[in-house]
Amino acid sequence: MKLLLPRSLPAWVLLIVIAGLLAIQVSTLSIVSRERVASNNILDLFRLNDRALSLVKLMYAASPEERKHVAAGLSVAPYVLSISDTPAITASIPADDEMAELEDVIVGRLTKFGVEEARVRRESAQAHERPKHNITEPDDNLGGIERELLDLSADFNKTDTLVASIEFKDGQWLNFVMPSTPLSPILTTDSLPLYGSVAALVVLLSIWSLRRLTAPYRALESAVRRIGDDLKSPPLAERGSSEYKSAARAVNTMQARLREYVEDRELLAAALAHDLRTPLTRIRLRLELLRNSPLRKALMQNLADIEAISSSVLDFATYEAKGEEPERIDFWSLVDSVADGNPQVVFDGSRKHARGLICYGRTVALRRCVTNLVDNAVKYGGKARLALSHGDTEILLTIDDDGPGIPEGQMEKIFRPFARVEASRNRQTGGFGLGLTIARNIARRFGGDVRLHNRTGGGLRAELTIPLAKGAQLHAAQ
Structure with missing residues (x-):
C-alpha cells in the first residue's frame, strides 16, 4: 500500500486536491439529487391538490350521468379519470402521515363543493400496466422539441403514480390517476463532458499552481546540491514567498559561514606551511654540517617526511585552483x-x-x-x-x-x-x-x-x- 502512495510534496498536494474535488463533486451531486427528489415530491402533491380542486369545481353541481360524460371526455393517458359508485382506493387508512395530511388538506378545501372524503395513494410504476401516451413513435425527421416531448412522454410511463378517490355528497366517487414528475439524470451524455472538462481544468490549474509554488523549492534543492559541490557558488536569490525567502536566507547564511570556515582553514594551513619552512630549512642546513654522522641519514629522512606531510596538508586545504575561472x-x-x-x-x-x-x-x-x-x-x-x-x-x-x-x-x-x-x-x-x-x-x-x-x-x-x-x-x- 505504501508503494502506491506519492513520495513528494507536490504529488501529495495534487492527490489531496483531486480527492477533495471528487468528494465535493460526489457530495454535491448527492445533495442535489436528494433535493430534487424532495422538491419533485412536493410539486406532485401540489399538482394533485390543484387537479382535485379543478375537477371537483367542474363536476360537483352536475348530475351523476353528466359527471360520467365529463370524466370520459377528460380522461386521457396517463391522466386517467373515471366516475363510479365505488372508490379506486379501497383502504380508508392513509399509507403514511404525508398522505393523511394531504387528504385532510383536500377535504378542507373542497368541503364547500360537497366533498365528504378523499383518499390518496402512491403506487409504483411496476404495480400495474399503464397505457402509453398516444404520441407518434420517433423517427429521424423529428425536430428537437418533438423529440424531447417523446422522451418526456416515455419517462412519464416509467414513473410512480398518484391515485386519488374523492367522494361527493351523493355517494359518487371521482377517481383519477396522475403520474409523478420524472427525475431526469444529473449526469447525461451532454453534461458529463462538461463535468469532465471542469474537473480536468481544475486539475491542470492545480498542477500549474503547484509547479509555480514549488519552483522556488526545487531551485533551493538544486542550489543546496550545488553548494555541496562548489562552496563558492553564487548565493540564492532571496525573492518569492516569505517561507522561501526565510529558507534561502538561512541557506545563504550557512554558505557564508562555511566559506569563512574553509577560508580560515586555508589561511591556517598556508600560514603553518610558511612558518614551518624557515625552521625546516635551518634544520636541513645544520644536518648538512653533520656530514658523515650516523644520525644524518635518519634525520634527513624524518625531515623529508615532515616536509611531505606539510606539503600534503597544504595541498588538501588549498586544492582548489585560486584565481582560475571555469x-x-x-x-x-x-x-x-x-x-x-x-x-x-x-x-x-x-x-x-x-x-x-x-x-x-x-x-x-x-x-x-x-x-x-x-x-x-x-x-x-x-x-x-x-x-x-x-x-x-x-x-x-x-x-x-x-x-x-x-x-x-x-x-x-x-x-x-x-x-x-x-x-x-x-x-x-x-x-x-x-x-x-x-x-x-x-x-x-x-x-x-x-x-x-x-x-x-x-x-x-x-x-x-x-x-x-x-x-x-x-x-x-x-
Missing part, C-alpha cells in the same frame, strides 16, 4: 597530457572517437584530479591503463591497475582524509591518504564523481565521471 575543456587532451611521457601509463584513447568530449571546469583542478588517480594506480599497481568513453550526458575515464585492490568493506572509507589500507597503501609506498580525497572532491565539485571497483581478474579500477558541457552532449552522442 572554462570549456577538451577532456581528451587533458588526459593525454597527463599520460604523455610516462612509460608506466597506457592511454587507450582514440582521438577520432573522442570528438566532442568537452567538459566545463577548471583546468588545473581537473588535471590534479586525473593526476592523483593515475599516480595512485602507478604507485600501488605498477602500471596504469587509461580508457576514455562517453554516454549521452557524461564522460567516463577508467583507470585500471594490477595492484592488490581494496577490501570491499573499505571502498568508501578509503576516500576519507588520511585513510590508507595498511597492507599495501602505507607511507613506505608513498602518500598520506589524501590523493583520492582530493580527486573525489574535485570531481564532485564539477558535478562528477569517483568510484572504485575491484577488477575480476585482479587489480583495482577507478572510474571518473564528468558531465559533458552544454552543447557538446549532442555532438558526443553521435
